[in-house]
Amino acid sequence: xxxxxxxxxxxxxxxxxxxxxxxxxxxxxxxxxxxxxxxxxxxxxxxxxxxxxxxxxxxxxxxxxxxxxxxxxxxxxxxxxxxxxxxxxxxxxxxxxxxxxxxxxxxxxxxxxxxxxxxxxxxxxxxxxxxxxxxxxxxxxxxxxxxxxxxxxxxxxxxxxxxxxxxxxxxxxxxxxxxxxxxxxxxxxxxxxxxxxxxxxxxxxxxxxxxxxxxxxxxxxxxxxxxxxxxxxxxxxxxxxxxxxxxxxxxxxxxxxxxxxxxxxxxxxxxxxxxxxxxxxxxxxxxxxxxxxxxxxxxxxxxxxxxxxxxxxxxxxxxxxxxxxxxxxxxxxxxxxxxxxxxxxxxxxxxxxxxxxxxxxxxxxxxxxxxxxxxxxxxxxxxxxxxxxxxxxxxxxxxxxxxxxxxxxxxxxxxxxxxxxxxxxxxxxxxxxxxxxxxxxxxxxxxxxxxxxxxxxxxxxxxxxxxx
Numbered sequence: 001x002x003x004x005x006x007x008x009x010x011x012x013x014x015x016x017x018x019x020x021x022x023x024x025x026x027x028x029x030x031x032x033x034x035x036x037x038x039x040x041x042x043x044x045x046x047x048x049x050x051x052x053x054x055x056x057x058x059x060x061x062x063x064x065x066x067x068x069x070x071x072x073x074x075x076x077x078x079x080x081x082x083x084x085x086x087x088x089x090x091x092x093x094x095x096x097x098x099x100x101x102x103x104x105x106x107x108x109x110x111x112x113x114x115x116x117x118x119x120x121x122x123x124x125x126x127x128x129x130x131x132x133x134x135x136x137x138x139x140x141x142x143x144x145x146x147x148x149x150x151x152x153x154x155x156x157x158x159x160x161x162x163x164x165x166x167x168x169x170x171x172x173x174x175x176x177x178x179x180x181x182x183x184x185x186x187x188x189x190x191x192x193x194x195x196x197x198x199x200x201x202x203x204x205x206x207x208x209x210x211x212x213x214x215x216x217x218x219x220x221x222x223x224x225x226x227x228x229x230x231x232x233x234x235x236x237x238x239x240x241x242x243x244x245x246x247x248x249x250x251x252x253x254x255x256x257x258x259x260x261x262x263x264x265x266x267x268x269x270x271x272x273x274x275x276x277x278x279x280x281x282x283x284x285x286x287x288x289x290x291x292x293x294x295x296x297x298x299x300x301x302x303x304x305x306x307x308x309x310x311x312x313x314x315x316x317x318x319x320x321x322x323x324x325x326x327x328x329x330x331x332x333x334x335x336x337x338x339x340x341x342x343x344x345x346x347x348x349x350x351x352x353x354x355x356x357x358x359x360x361x362x363x364x365x366x367x368x369x370x371x372x373x374x375x376x377x378x379x380x381x382x383x384x385x386x387x388x389x390x391x392x393x394x395x396x397x398x399x400x401x402x403x404x405x406x407x408x409x410x411x412x413x414x415x416x417x418x419x420x421x422x423x424x425x426x427x428x429x430x431x432x433x434x435x436x437x438x439x440x441x442x443x444x445x446x447x448x449x450x451x452x453x454x455x456x457x458x459x460x461x462x463x464x465x466x467x468x
Contacts, residue, residue, distance in 0.1 A: 030292060031303060032271055034065045034317045036072055036082040036091070037279075037290055043310040045265045046202055046226060048126065049176045049193060051145050055080060061093060062311075064304060073108060073115060077101070081127050082315045086322040092118075092128040092136055105138050107153070110317070118151065125149075129179050129188070131209055132325040137170065137179050137188055145176030148190060150209055170211035172390050172413035173197035174367055180204070180228045180267065181236075186326040189217070189236065191226045195410025197363075197392055202226040204238060204247075210328035211390075212415045219347055219428035220253040227266010232274070239266040252430035259293070260300050269314045277303065277314040290314055329419075335451050336389045336414030338422070339440075341433040342381035343397055345424030346406065353405045355397040358383050360450045361459045363392045363411065369459035374398070375448035381424070382438035386447040389416025397425065 040059035047054045061072035061079040073079045073095065080103075081094040091108045095115075103124040108115045119125040119138070126146070128138040134153045139146040148170040170188070171177045175197045181189040187206045194203035196216075202224045207214045217228075217236065225245065228238040236247040237257070244257040244264060262280040265288055269277040275294045281287060289305035304311055343358065344351055355377045361369050375385045377397065387393055392411035396404050406425055414420055423433050 030301065031277065031316075032273065034063065035269065035277065036084070036313075036315045036317060037062050037064060037304065037311045038080045038082065038313040039306060039309040039311055040080070041309055043265065043288060043312045045312075048139065048146055048178050049191065049200075049202060049226075051141070051176055054126075058099065067304065069304070073106075074113070078103075080313065082313065083129050084315055084317055084320075085130050086132075086320055088317055088319045092130060094126045094128060094138075102141075105136070116155065118153070127179050129182050131182055131188075132186060132323050133209075135209070137182070137209070139176075139178050144174040146178055147171045148177050148179055148188065148207070148211075168211065169390070170207055170209070171214075172211070173392050173411050174363060175199075177205070180226070181230055182323050183230050183236075184234065184321065184323050186324040187213075189228050189230070191228070194221050195408075197411030199410060204228045204236075208328070209326045210330055210415065211413075212328070212330060212418045213420070214412050218247055218253060219426060225254070227264070227268075229266075229268050229270075231270050237268055237276075239264040244268075252428055257295065259295075260298065262291075262300070263288075265310075265312050267313055269316050271316065272318070277316070279310075279312040279314060288312055330415055330417035331419075333417040334389050335386050335416060336418040336420065337384070337386055337447050338414060338420050339384050339438065339447075340382055340422050340424065341438055342424050343377055343383060343395075344381035345427045345431055345433060347426060347428040347431065348406065351397070351405050353399040353403075355381065355405055356400045357398045357402075358385070359396040359398055359459075360385065360387060361394050361396065362388065362452070369394075371459050372452050373448075373450040375450060378439035378443070380436075380439045381433075382440040384438075384440045384444070384447045386449045386451055387414055388451045389414055389418065395425070 038059050039062050040055045041057040044054050058078045059080040061082050062069040063072045076095045077099040079093055079095040083092040093106055094103045095106050096103050103126050105119040105125045105128045106115045106117050124141040126139050128136050130136050135150050137150045140149050149167050151167045173196055175193050177190045177192040179188055179190045190205055191202055193199040194201045204217045206217055223240055225238045225240055228236050230236050244259045245254045262282055265279040275292050278291050279288045280291055288310040290303045290311050291300035292303050293300040357374045358377050359374045360372045362372055364370050375383050377383045394408035394411050396407035399405055
């Protein structure tokens with residue numbers, strides 16, 4: 001097999017090639033650049049959200065050049081989750097030397113195929129993505145499911161690095177979170193169950209690279225969506241499994257993408273010509289194959305298939321724009337300040353009563369909801385509270401009798417040192433409060449302390465509205 005000098009060289013003894021499926025013409029060269037795919041006998045795209053193995057029978061990263069394939073990495077039992085650096089010189093991937101080892105994050109130099117290990121330990125570390133500022137984000141298995149961490153790419157031992165360059169936890173909900181992309185504005189796109197921290201319907205969320213500002217990407221929840229990737233246009237494309245859809249800036253809800261009938265895995269790769277490499281299979285197919293599709297076209301063009309493997313996670317080997325680096329504004333506190341401008345506002349409709357107070361809940365070590373305290377809600381719906389940082393929290397609005405008017409069903413968190421303002425209760429991006437000073441700040445600029453300075457109580461079971 002001949003590869004051009006700039007491509008990864010393969011051993012002369014490598015004789016087993018994967019061939020194109022016989023759908024139409026040999027079209028791999030139409031992609032316009034080399035790319036990487038993950039080949040696996042079985043791929044379960046949502047298994048990690050359940051804390052399970054996505055590749056129960058192993059996986060291997062393949063380098064693809066003009067339709068010919070070769071292992072990207074040698075000497076590993078399993079490799080997956082390729083993410084190409086912004087300058088296209090290195091690749092992050094999840095790998096394990098032996099099948100019995102946990103998955104760990106590695107970085108491969110494309111020039112000489114040398115690999116260095118970035119994470120270690122007894123727990124799986126998967127789905128690494130490059131961040132600006134010489135850092136990366138990945139999902140680490142914990143007793144609470146996969147949680148997002150970021151870490152430095154600096155090869156200096158962690159013990160010799162400043163504390164702010166070492167591993168930084170980014171998520172604090174008792175549910176799995178899996179990163180899918182790093183957006184142009186520096187935020188991390190990740191998938192988790194909805195409601196966040198308590199539900200099982202796959203949904204897309206956003207968080208900054210310091211763990212602050214967690215939120216739903218859009219609030220039109222209900223249909224499972226995963227595998228989000230951002231296009232050059234800024235739109236985010238994802239899948240429902242049997243269809244594709246997008247988030248686009250002018251709309252506060254998703255927009256369906258007319259596409260050929262197929263089952264998609266998500267995580268598309270956009271080519272320079274704005275065609276998409278997708279991993280999909282028809283009803284008659286046993287395995288996912290790589291196809292090239294120009295949005296709007298009636299058919300998808302077959303690029304790569306293998307009779308015994310799913311081919312998933314296509315990634316182009318090409319330079320790309322570096323996302324903006326998020327300048328963290330966190331203070332060195334173990335608490336956060338949260339200001340609600342008008343808690344009466346919600347995309348769930350008008351409240352059936354007047355909110356008088358807001359109740360803050362958290363989860364104890366056993367995952368049980370407990371009450372941390374209450375704070376008054378002003379007549380204009382505003383309140384200002386201090387909450388514990390880096391812990392799952394949620395709010396409930398109460399009337400004068402203490403009955404719940406609306407309650408978050410899921411959980412979110414505020415980083416220690418975060419100061420955050422929200423419009424209302426699950427308002428969505430299409431709503432904003434009036435441009436006026438909140439009444440609570442006219443009364444006081446000191447937040448009500450709800451950081452568990454008094455004994456917590458078990459949260460009562462009560463009905464309420466939808467959550468993040």
